[in-house]
Amino acid sequence: MAEPIKLAGGARIRRRGMSLSQSEGLLGMALVAPVVICLLILVAYPFVFAIWISFTDRQIGAEGSFIGLGNYAYLAGLPSFRATIVNTLVLVLSVQSLKLVFGLGIALLLNQPIRGRRGWRGLILLPWAMPAFVAYITWRLLYAPQGGAFNMILIGLNLIPSHADFLSSRELAMPSVILATFWRGFPFWVISFLAALQTVPQEMYEAAAIDGANAIQRFRHITLPGIRHVILVVTLLSTIWTTNSFENVWLLTQGGPSDATMTFPVLAYFGLQSLRIGEAAAVSVAMLPVFAMLALIAVKMLQRD
């Protein structure tokens, strides 16, 4: 936060006198207090509380007692939990690579002199403007064995003999979740990259063209350095949110078939439903180190903006 605030502070009215700046300080604290109190109660306290709960055998209606690393030891031996780690990694890495490659590609395409650029941008936004739960329920329908469009098309074109179990076979479930998650998430990347591309000065391309640089050289030496910061910020933010996305897996497969698509948020939700709060909290907290690392880098980068 330091950087931007100092900028704003520089534009402040310059009036001297202790009493004034003191009263200004009090006013500042009073104005920020509602949000700060609210977040201390609703974010900071639950955050610490979750860590505490994960060290207890708490259940609904029973406080439970401190059991040290008991829940973590239990999770480490649980096949579902190990599947969850692998699945979350596979899902996040695949979806994020797809978003990066296609997001950048589509943004570069839309940055060409094409007609109706605004219209295309509005079109790209559609999956993003749609509520996530609606998007994933629609994809569940597309994948459905009966009434689903994909099976109808593939069978109609004689590409497959009988309907494919997109969401209920171990091989297809994860790729199906990945594709749907990509569809809903890529517009954020395209729009962010497109906005960044438009800040790269045109003169640099002109100068490069005069120097005889080809398209690939222009991309590597002008475009990429120009939008590097945005690429990093978008990747970080999106990775935090994709890792913690609940709707995609919950609405498409509920983690199935037999944990083939189980991810952290869904496993934690099942833990809460089974009323074993301590274990459920341990599932969430197990994600914390990765989240904390990503969040710290993101905070640094956003403060620099």
Place this chain on the structure above:
Amino acid sequence: MLTRLTPPQKFAAYGLLVLLALFILFPIYYMLVISLKTPRDIYRLPSLLPVNPTLNNYVQLFVNQDFLTPIRNSLIVAGASTLISVFISSLAAYSLVRLKYLMRDWAGRLILFSYLTPSSLLFIPLAVIIARLQLGNTLHGLIFVYLTFAAPLSTWLLMGFFRSIPADLEEQAMVDGATRLGALFRILLPLAAPGLVAVSVFTFTGAWNELLLALIFTTSPSNWTVPVAVQYLITGDVFRWGLIMAGSVAAAIPVMTLYYLAQRFVVQGLSAGAVKA
């Protein structure tokens, strides 16, 4: 941007764009088509086209399924959490951008950190806390819990908008005898009106679309919000896809309309990396 495209390049570019449009539009098209079909037609006459279109699913949704109750609940929850969070966030954002005091950087870091914290990390302790406060299964409880993402989101966005407005006018007003708060309410907030609208749209859609917390904190059907009501449509043994898609369309239309009305700001907000995925 630099050179004009040669004809083959043009052909390739528009070809790719058409494929992209197909990829984006087909799911949405199919959602609309299925929402207009009877259950029998969906299974007996599989087709990508709207054969025998009917509004029966929508009638059923609003008459038999009482879909107006979740819509009312969602309006209350999303409306109230937006009003509360935009109000307290304007004060906080003003304070963080224009005033100087001890622990300001610390408050700013708390807000940014909260903004990045996903609710999937918080829902378990929140469930315990809400139960202890006896707010479980109430709309009040849900409004309260929604401030976890609404308040940091609106504060973070409003800070950006306030920063883009020069402080000169407020300073002038204060030289003319206005107080700090007077300058905030009479000068800055009216100038930031487009920003306030955009932030309200983001916060409202965020709350309208939220599924996980609503699933945990509203247990009886009379308190369900729209996402919860729609997700319970898919838990039966038989998938009533026509009805489910009608519910999805009804849930999506209000927020998608809002989004497109505010599109100019949406794009600004997106490029600031501002919206939660």
